[in-house]
Amino acid sequence: MNRREFTQAMLAASAAIPFGITRAAGQTRGGTLNTIIQPEPPLLVTAFNQQQPTLTLGGKIYESLLKYSADLKPMPGMAQSWEISPDGLTYTFKLFPNITFHDGKPMTSEDVVFSCMKVLTETHPRARQNFARVASAEAPDPLTVVFKLKQPFAPFLGCFDCTSAPILPKHIYEGTDFRKNPLNDKAIGTGPFKLKEWVRGSHVHLVRHEGYYLKNQPYLDEIIYRIIPDSASRALALENGTVQLVQWTDVEFFDVQRFRAQKNLEVTTKGYEYFAPHQWLEMNNRIAPMNDKRFRQAVMHLIDRDALAKRVYFGNAKVATGPISSKTKFYDGKVKRYEFSVDKAKALLDEMGLKPDANGKRAEIKYVVPPYGESYQRAGEFFRQSFARVGIDLVLVGTDMAGWAEKVGNWDYEMTQNLLYQLGDPALGVSRTYVSSNIKKGILFSNTEGYSNPEVDKLFDEAAVTLDEAKRQELYSKVQQILVEDVPVAWTLELEYPVIYDKAFKNIVSTGIGSHETFGSVYKS
């Protein structure tokens, strides 16, 4: 071996080393992920629109300080470490160095403070609630962010996923009308993927952000989100491999089972832990007979929720035991259980004096069918049959999206169905439905049913500002017992949406927000 050969061999070896390392970890560069976005989002800036498709797609473009594991523990996002002062008032985040926006400008703590305190408090209802608790946010140096809270707020560390606190570039948005900024179309964030083109009605094309701060990431070259409005065509696209990933409601519940049998596909219901979609039959507590606790308890006995899960959701759901999902922190299953029993329901209705008339009819109740697709329609039909067993006529009322929001928001309904995300912590996603301070006319997803119980208010308020986990558990256990006894709404199911993907792709579901995640670590084997 002469010197030239030796040099060549060394060069080859040194070239092989990084290659070898990536191979050892199993993560190869390159590849295209085709997936679906449904329905087409109105825009991609997650700070301004929080509908599910926007968040799913925007999660690749906009990143936040933290990520959350499946058991909802915080993990490093753009912040590599964080500290909480013993009094629970000061949160200090240390950012990773060398983070850049898609336009090449560096991302610093200034951008974080600006995004959280200026932009999100104006444009993001959920973040507004969270950051309203902040007394001051500072950027002492480019890699340090300090939030000082007005009073302790236990789930504050749970407010920094990419759907709740996306970071925007200050140099683009400062001093402008955020929502009308012409660069919104470019969707400039810090995420591992950047927008290449968006052909309306066809697809959104994302390509790798070369200046991404994590070494070697993202592994994929590009992600293409295809817009396919018809559900049968979406299922077909997955079946024949045109797309390699579907999430949320991209394929209908009845199709999920079919894909479990398809060998190249992985079907999982993981990756929704942060959202924990919780569904219930909502009853307006202000109106008779729903204003009587016994009536609401009878409703719990009336609905065969196992059958509901099986017939309407084809098994992609779990029976809910109370207000907190079993996937959310501080869930307590040791509460009163309402088994399916028509006799018990009848007994409760008789006891409260709601007796059948000569025709066997006890009451007539209007049920507004949420216009969010077939499963809601089928569930309404299921409920109507359930109520018919005790002589209650449930009259289904059809409406459009605006009409449903208007009726429910303004308390102009008797019964309907509702579905809320739990957002990882009862203080973030559960208490809003039950505390009297959140009875706000005109606002959807507030305490629209009008339940009010000073004891529940007190427990929820106390639990939100208590830092000791054991103490919080105690408070939430108590509140669950009271709520399950009072039945402000009839909890039906914890929905288990699927993520279905081609097994060649790894790390698709790596955190508690699943397909909303940045996908920087997704690779194709």
Added chain:
Amino acid sequence: MDAVRAFLRHPSGMVGLVVLLIVVITAIIAPIVFPVSPWEMVSAPFTPPGEDGLLLGGDTLGRDVAAGVAYGARVSLVIGIASAIAAMVIGVTIGAISGYFGGKIDLVLMRMTELFQTIPAFVLAILLVATFNPSLLTIILTIGAVSWPPLARLTRAEFLRLRNREFVEAALCQGEGTLRIVLGHILPNAISPILVVTSLTVATAILLESALSFMGLGDPNLMSWGFMIGAGRTVIRNAWWMSVFPGLAILITVLAINLFGEGLSDVLNPRVSRRRS
């Protein structure tokens, strides 16, 4: 009686009538044959036809498709006939006023009719039903409201043809009132084409109702054929029977009404029937 006898000799018209009678009888006896509500979940979801005692299978919730088709006949016939009558009442009133009085009234009413004719009926129906929440009554009125223009134009033409006839002038000379002349003399002479078009309107009304229900704009408390197809459409790859049987029901019923209407037209319209004989 001549007309009835002529109709009995009309082959396709009779086929239509017989099939239509079968549909009507199905609608009437539905609660006897299927005592359980068509909404009741009686079997496992996705039961294929013939299994589990379900002749036409079960739907996604396990509801009997056969019961749905039978009860759907009631909804389709009621909506079809009621909205055709609604269309007839509106159309004949406007057409009669327009044709009898002529002049400016005619001008205004006919421009209005043309306005309605230029708007696609189905789009207008969707708009109306979505605006007033879907229920049996609003659907009937909506279908009536989008189906009257052809009847109005037909009635107007008939009235224009008849208003200067001698028997009308004779009635005028006798000092009979306008209402009596219109209802007592002109209308009876114009009624046969109106009846023919009304019978065909029943068929289009059934189709409109099915289309509305298919779009999810039907009365959610009524089991109708369009609703069944709409609900079964998404699973057509796994379970064809949920949409095929109600679809066949619509096809057969609408075809029967059309055959019946054409037979009626041949019999009641002397010129055509003379040409054929």
